[in-house]
Amino acid sequence: MLLLRAMLLACLLAAGVLPAGPARAGDTIHAALDATLTAAGEADAATLDASLDNLIAARDGAGLASLEPAGIALARMGALALRGGATEQAGRLAKAAMTVAPDSPEGYLVASLAQWRAGAFGDAIGTGLTAARVGLGHYWVGTAWLGYMAIITWLAAASAFAILLIPGVWAGVRAGHHLLREMGRFGVPAWLTGGAALAVAAMPLAAGAGVGWVVLCWVILAWLGDASRSRRVQLVLLLAVLMGPWLCAPFLAVREPAMGPLRLAMAEGGGGVLATGPVPAPEATATGDWRMAFALGNAALRDGGFDTAVAWYTRALALGGDVTRLEHNIATAHFKAGRTEQGERMFAQLAEGPGANVLTLFNLGQARSHRLDFESARAAFDRARQTDPDAYLKVMMVGGEGGGVIPFPVTQGDARALLLSQSHGWERFAASLWEVLFGGIPVFLAPLVIFAAAGLFWLLPRLARRVRVGVCAVCATTVCPACMRFVGGMHLCPACGDDLMHARAGEVEVRMRRDRYGFRRVLPLRALARMIPGVPAMWRGNYGVAAMQLFVLAFGVWWMALLGTVPAWAVGVSLDGWPAARAVAGTLLALYVAIAYLTRPRTAGGD
Structure with missing residues (x-):
């Protein structure tokens, strides 16, 4: 209270x-x-x-x-x-x-x-x-x-969940079968393709998030939703993609351990002294690492053991720890324990030192406002606002929750891990999805990485030997992508010069003898573009469907950014960052349209 x-x-x-x-x-x-x-x-x-x-x-x-x-x-x-x-x-x-x-x-x-x-x-x-x-x-x-x-x-509409999941699972199985057959056309063994797909889906799940569901939904939207000409089917699939994570995230997200992932990691570094239960006193644990003592002090402070926390922070100081951060947390422990004057005195000393930050000044204002010294409290708040306006707004949003404890370590990755450990399943799901897709990659480089992967996927089969694509229907010559001749918009057989492609019923087909799968040839680069939601719809001129799919993707990323589950800089979202947001959105939209234009079929029909 x-x-x-x-x-x-x-x-x-x-x-x-x-x-x-x-x-x-x-x-x-x-x-x-x-x-x-x-x-x-x-x-x-x-x-x-x-x-x-x-x-x-x-x-x-x-x-x-x-x-x-x-x-x-x-x-x-x-x-x-x-x-x-x-x-x-x-x-x-x-x-x-x-x-x-x-x-x-x-x-x-x-x-x-x-x-x-x-x-x-x-x-x-x-x-x-x-x-x-x-x-x-x-x-x-x-x-x-x-x-x-x-x-x-x-x-x-909770009663519709099961109905939406049934076609989703069926479409995922169908998409996986389709992918195996397409890769088999290039001589890639089915076990290799299936193993790679399972590994991609299993890695996020092993990291503790339901990203595997997004992978499945992406395949559903790409291979079935875009392949279907029924807008009703596309709408149902879009709703399944939207609601699927909400349904599965609570079950797929790994529950937070009793001690929290950050504390468990620190415990492993210190010999596993942290298991379950309350944090032990410094006298009962032998540790010579000040980082371990710092983490144990934070754990005791969160559990309400204020005196134990002060003892651990004092131990960390004796071991040569960071003086500024440790003294800040000692002052916080005194303040939360009811020793307001002692906590205020320590906050004031830190505020006058070279290591003063927004959190210290804000807590100083809290301590002074508690004893109704409003004028001094307002001076501390004004100084915090002038020191770093953006950080001050963030501190104001949380209101000094937790007493303003500075966690250790304070790197960006560990801060993100600490945030995820204290979040709901859907928050872990959204943030982990962003980490899997673009973790460690600046947002403006992400499209380049995607294009590089697509180019590698398109190039490797052409560099492989004995890649059997089909047989010419005229001279029975084995034809591969590397030996085709492309003249005047036609693919010519290298032996007899016959045109291998012709238009029929508004679709492009390859004049080759069909193999045992009975599937028509699909260019890898165009197949990758087909997996981008909305691109095939733009190919067919269904701009309304394309706009709807684009809205779903943009809304999801924007919404997660506003809620703070993805880095705000990644999409240019901030209190005064609207020009940056427009620049990012315009760049991504231009890339999207360029992909749709460069990979469009050469006939009026679909691919």
Whole structure:
């Protein structure tokens, strides 16, 4: 309760809502917020309503137009309660957030999720649409909420999941069989092709995410959806692709171990002293690595063992650890343990030193606001804002959650792993998908890598010896792609010069004797282009279907970026990054159109 109250006051002060001095109005709002938190966590609905009335009266008495930061903080507490399984408490916190800040969409969103978990699907959809309507006044936030609740609305058709999965699995089997036969045309053994496909699908699954479902859905969309001329079939498959991850992610995502992946990794480096249960005291564990002691201190702090955490941080200092980060976490442990003055004193010393950062300054403001020193707290918040505006906004969004603990290590990869370990299954699914597709590759190089892989796939069969493609129907000469002659738009037999291709019924076929599979020849480069959703539809002139498929892909990436599950820089999304977003979107769209144009069939029909 101490930390929650300080976090609420810090948000109010940082937003400039509370007065700058310890005025009577600030004390009244302070008491009303404390009563509201107590009622939301423990009391019944009537007590909560009474505390909310007192809070509104205190707000009006102070002459304040809004308590939006307090509403956002209450909504975030509700989201944390919802994640922990306390649905009823989350609903009360969401109700408080909606009452305190009726013009903020966060409270409505948490209320919608709580209603959905409680089984009130109709109320959840209605509240979600209200969140979207309210959020439309908050620039990109409205777009994110609208898309989020649209997916929640689609999930209401739970009875159709099995019906959608049956054609999906069947299409995946058919696509795999088709791929084996196509590769067999180039002399590639079936066991090699099947083994490679299984390895590609199994690697993401072994990493702990349901990316294998995306691989399957991509194959479904590419080989069956684009091959079908029925828009009804394409629409059903698109819905299956959209809803499939939501259905499978909770089952495919690996559950987080009791100690967390980061702590387990650190434990392996220190001899496996971490297994399960509470973090041991420093006296009971022999370790000479300050990084191990740092990780154990963070683990004890998260579990509520504040004195144990301080002991581990002190051990890490004695072993030569990073002084700035360790002293910051020691101050955080004192603050969370109720030793506010000691924590504030240490934060102030760090703020005056060379290693001061936004998190330290923000926590200093929290500590000062707790003892109602509003003027000094606002000075700390202003200094944090001036130090790094972007980092300050991120700290404001989480409200100093967890007391502002600095994890170890703080590299980008470990921070991403720590984020995934604390996320839902669908968040792990989305972030792991991005890591599998573009992990470690700048986004502007990703198309080049894809083109290089496509070129290698197209070139290797032509470099192989004795690649049997077919037999000329005129002179019975074995013909391979490397020995074809291409003159005047025609593929000529190298022996008799007969045209190997002709147009019939609007489709391009190869005048060769069909092999035992009975499949017509497909150029590898064009086959790869066919696997890009929307390209075959553009070949056939179905621009509406192509636009719909493009919207699905763009919406998925954009939505994940707004929710923070993929790096914001990857798609140019930020609070002021709209020009970068337009540049990235324009470049990708130009590449998409270029691929569709360069790989188009040479006749009016499809390939």
